[in-house]
Amino acid sequence: MKVAICGVGATGTRLARQLVSSPAVEQVELRDERHDHLAAVVASLGPRARIADVPLDAPTDADVVVLAADAGLHLGAARRFLGAGVAVVSVGDDLGEAQGLLELDAEARERGVPVVVGAGFGPGLTCVLAAHAAARFDEVHEIHVAKVGTGGPACARQHHRALARSATDWRGSWVRRPGGSGRELCWFPDPIGGQDCYRAELADPALLVPAFPGVQRVTARVGATRRDRLTARLPMLWPTHPEGGPGAVRVEVRGRRGGASDVVVLGAMDRPAVAAGAVAALAVLWIGDGRIGAGAGGLAGRVDPVDFLTALRSRGVRAAAFQGSAVAEPA
Incomplete structure (x- = not known):
């Protein structure tokens, strides 16, 4: 080939x-x-x-x-x-x-x-994690994606632009929300841990909604600092790392399993470019x-x-499952 x-x-x-x-x-x-x-x-x-x-x-x-x-x-x-x-x-x-x-x-x-x-x-690994989590449910009601970190200069520029643009969420129909709004503390696999994440113009919902007919809500957020949000509508004011640093993705799926509601959270930590x-x-x-x-x-x-995840594991990219209690639904 x-x-x-x-x-x-x-x-x-x-x-x-x-x-x-x-x-x-x-x-x-x-x-x-x-x-x-x-x-x-x-x-x-x-x-x-x-x-x-x-x-x-x-x-x-x-x-x-x-x-x-x-x-x-x-x-x-x-x-x-x-x-x-x-x-x-x-x-x-x-x-x-x-x-x-x-x-x-x-x-x-x-x-x-x-x-x-x-x-x-993200999107990519996030889509596969969503499909893996969704297989555990009889009905998938909600999918919430969050990511942090960038893969390099081009990725950092796209991250910068995305925060300045409106997010497009799915709530039975497409809903536009201001970029940089909707702060949510999201927990990622160690050593990334908890990060404040915000709405941004991200592609994940556009790819996930067609793959899960009947899903009621799909959202996506990106990790950002206060400086990121304040300067999002300006040209990038500082140089980016050529390889990017460590990053992570998190996918939360909510739905019905048997007669009860349930939540599954999967994630991965790696250098985004890798x-x-x-x-x-x-x-x-x-x-x-x-x-x-x-x-x-x-x-x-x-x-x-x-x-797919098994093959990725052989290439050094490993997924993790969150173990804990369900929390309040994302906004």
Whole structure:
């Protein structure tokens, strides 16, 4: 199998390392506008990696294309690759792009091509955790997602923009809420612990609602400091870490099991770029194996969550379950 990666930042680099170590991958083609950086990455990956000195959305002979570039490029590139019959995996978390990618479902099914939307830490791992938790219920009523941490500069910029934009929650219909509102103390796996999280323009609800017909509420929040919230509508005023720091995701699912209401909380702690690279790599390999079929959608309705999480565990990404008493419902 040949794979092309468009965008070789923190996540794209981790993804490339995962793929060149897989026997199923014959060649990894890397595309990025930063030529010196690209050359250094390719030199570190060995003979299976090669530079493609072409625009990010230029035609390719790859079997799967992974879009790991900045927000704003995914939808147009996905349309071009889909039109050429090439499978697409998007690692982006921009809401508008996720919605646009989901609208490619009919064309993707007609062409017999898989398009995986949101194959990162969150969305991505969050979708798989939601599917795993939901399997324990007879009826799923609510899904609440929270995440903290960023994978690198591009991810940090998207996090910054998301806090300044309106959140889109699901309450039987789509409801818009101000970004930076709705503070909630969310507990993540150690050593992250408790973090204040706020509404933001996040893609998770757009991917989860189609995967869980009948769900009544779906929300998403992101960890933020007071400074993050106060400066969200300004240009970024400080440099970001090239690799990002430790982060975590948390998924709370509420529903009915038997005759009683119940709550399941799952989470994971890792460097977001590392975890996102592992999730995207696994999505690519599952497309190659025929385990992800044609159509456009998130991972929640497209993979077996137990098998996917087991495979992620072998790559060092481990999920955890919260043990404790149920608390008040999120607002």
